[in-house]
Amino acid sequence: MMSAAARTGHANEDFTGAVATAAVLIDGAGGFSGLETICRHGVAWYASRLGGSLLSLLSIVRDGSLSALLAEAIEQVTDEHRDTCDVADPISPSATVAILRLSDGLIEYLVLGDSVLVLDRADGDPLVVSDPREVIISRSYQSAIEATAEGSEDYHRLLRDLRANRNQPGGFWVAKDDPRAADEAITGSCPISELTGAVLISNGASRIVDRFRLADWPGVMAVLTSSGPAEIIHRVRQAEARHAVAADDATIAHCTDLGEA
Structure with a gap:
């Protein structure tokens, strides 16, 4: 595993961890000043x-569905701060989630x-498993956001408009409240x-494929096997600097020897 903050002094809003038969990756959604x-x-x-x-x-x-366990975890965390925070506000903290679990011969x-x-x-x-809904909706805002000064009133208005699509029919879905x-x-x-390995990867690291086109997924798996997650994140950071793209938190959990777990 490796998780790298976007920049020095910046809180890493990603999380990854594992237990004996499962791995989890969480990518928190920030971007707002005044979130506190x-x-x-x-x-x-x-x-x-x-x-x-x-x-x-x-x-x-061991026998609950992954969706049911995620629902319970969302409820637990929301209960921790619903009395002190406005958990229903469109810009309150949220996150994307990836989970892998070994169970009775299955992943x-x-x-x-x-x-x-x-x-x-x-x-x-x-086999690449992704949820394209947020990406599809975000594209309609991308040019306006990129043309607006980061941190400005207009920038935050655009982000609020985008995030108003969260957890709505016809929108996109994330873990929130x-x-x-x-x-x-x-x-x-x-x-x-049927598997030789698996990887959970945040969008700050998956941009090696979907944004910078530096590799395809077979190529990413080959680099992970030979050099580990640090090499993928190193290549992403180089590409961000080369293209003057703002860095993002980048996290990878590479799972191997699945049949021996």
């Missing part, structure tokens, strides 16, 4: 609390939001015998 007036805890707190709750549930509940997976999960198959190309969002996650399973 909505939630005194902040995005990094939300991401780590949600990840910790999920890992605890995954370690003790079970869940993706909610724009994190990515890749299953490396022994025969054939990797409503546990029903977990029902909208992308889920599935695959026999462990």
Whole structure:
């Protein structure tokens, strides 16, 4: 595993962790100055609390669906701060989620939001599991956001408009304050015998493929196997500097030897 903050002195709003039979990756959504007036805890707190709750549930509940466990974790974290924070505000902390679990000869997976999960198959190309809804909606705002000064009133207005699409029919779904969002996650399973490995990757690291086109997913899996997550994040940071693109928190959990777990 590796998780790198976007820049020195910046709180890392990603989280990753694992228990014996599961791995979790959380990518918190920030971007607003003045967020502390909505939630005194902040995005990094939300991401780590949600990840910790999920890992605890995954370690003790072996027969619940991943969607049900995510819903319970969202409820737990929301209960922790609903009395002190405006959890329903559109800019209150939220996060994307990726979960991998080994269960009775299967790999079970869940993706909610724009994190990515890749299953490396022994025969054939990797199976890439992603949730495109946020990306599709964000594209309609992208040019306006990029043309607006970061931190300005117009910038925050555009972000608020974008995030008003969260957890709405016809919009996109993330972990926030409503546990029903977990029902909208992308889920599935695959026999462990068909896989050589898997990776959970935040959108700050997946841009090596989907933004910078430096590799395809088979290439990413090959680099992970030979050099580890640090090399992927190093290449992303180089590309961000080369193209003058603002860095993002980048997190990777690479899972191997699945059949031996």
